[in-house]
Structures are given as structure tokens and as C-alpha cells.
Amino acid sequence: MVDYQLIENYTKKKLEANNNGHGLDHALRVVNNIGLIASEIKCNIDICKICGYVHDLIDIKVARDVNQEIAELSTFLTNDLKLKQTEVNQILEICQSISFSKNIEVKSVEAKVVQDADRLDALGAIGIARTIEYSASVNRPIYIEGDITNDTALGHFHAKLYKLPNLMNFEISRQIANDRVLIMKQFEAQYINESKVDG
Ligand code: ADP
Ligand code: NI
Secondary structure, three states: OOOHHHHHHHHHHHHOOOOOOOOHHHHHHHHHHHHHHHOOOOOOHHHHHHHHHHOOOOOOOOOOOHHHHHHHHHHHHHHHOOOOHHHHHHHHHHHHHOOOOOOOOOOOHHHHHHHHHHHHOOOHHHHHHHHHHHHHHOOOOOOOOOOOOOOOHHHHHHHOHHHHHHHOOOHHHHHHHHHHHHHHHHHHHHHHHHHOOOO
């Protein structure tokens, strides 16, 4: 049995100071999404869930020193969680391969499940909130008319987020993603409408 409380505590401590959309709440939602996907897809659920918790700890956007975090996570997984070396290697490989920006093709079913689960958290109402939060953190505006680049929050919807349903690895994730994109498109249309001023 995997001690999930131990993993949650480790993740919580590591993400405590995070203010760019990668807090413990994100990790917990990704774990939850993994549960949804794994209800239809045969995979090693423990490996997936552990990745759900720790996937961002060794990401350049979160870790101050990536190599140091990889070493610490490795030690934690081996000594505290008592995982086998092959499992530790598998977890580290998945976490390092799933980032959108890295554009690496993921191969194992476990990596695919975690990738879809992580991407789902960039969509829907939560996705809207995280995008606006991120834009604010780098001093970018929410909306500039006609902008479909990463330079504005609504632009980022077009530049990346609306493309995610097509990039999903499984049909079940694609369905959830499509539903969440609908909410975002409604929000965008309403936002643009309300932004119009007379004169
Ligand atoms: P990943 O977990 O795939 O690495 P990111 O770290 O790129 O995801 O993104 C984390 C959150 O910040 C997501 O909700 C994403 O949409 C948002 N985000 C990333 N880049 C931008 C951007 N240029 N403008 C607005 N939001 C962004
Ligand atoms: Ni993530």
C-alpha cells in the first residue's frame, strides 16, 4: 500500500510558497483527474497518482534547482515510500516528459494518463482562473482586441488552451476537455461583449 498521506505532506511542503498556479490544489485536482481517466483506462494507478502529486516539483517553473529537487524526490520515493528503483525511475521519467512546452512524445500508458490529467486542469472554470492568475503574475493584461498570442490571458486560450482537446491521449479526456473548452468560449465571448464601450 502506498502511503498517500506521506506524499501529500511532502508535496504540500514543497509547493507552499508557489504563487503561479502550481500549488497543492493543482496537484490534488490532477490526482482527481487521474482517477476519472483511470476508471476507463487500464494502467498502474499508483504510479499515475504518485506522479499526479509530484509532477511539478521537478519542473523548471516550480523548482529553484531542478537537479537538487530530482535528487530529493528520488531519496523520498526510495527511503520514505519504499519504492523500487525501477518505479522511482518510471515516476521521474513521466514527470519530466509530460510538460506541454517540452513537446516530448509520451509513450507509456501511465505517462499518457498523467499528461491528460494535467492538461485538463488548464481548462474549464479552473483553467480560466489559472490563466488570469498567471497573466497577472507576469503583468500581462487579460484582453487586448484581436490578440491571440501568449501576451494576454484570452490570447493564451487561442495560442494553447483551445488546442488541448485535440492533443488528449484518450477519448474520455477529450470529452471532458471539449466540455471545459465550451465554458471558456462562452466566457471569452461574454468578456469581449462586456468590454465594448460606447464612443
Ligand atoms: P504545464 O503544467 O503544462 O507545464 P504551464 O505551467 O504551462 O502548464 O501552465 C500553468 C498554468 O498557467 C496553466 O493554467 C496555463 O494555462 C497558464 N499559463 C501558462 N502560460 C501562460 C501564458 N503565456 N499566459 C497565460 N497563462 C499561461
Ligand atoms: Ni501540473
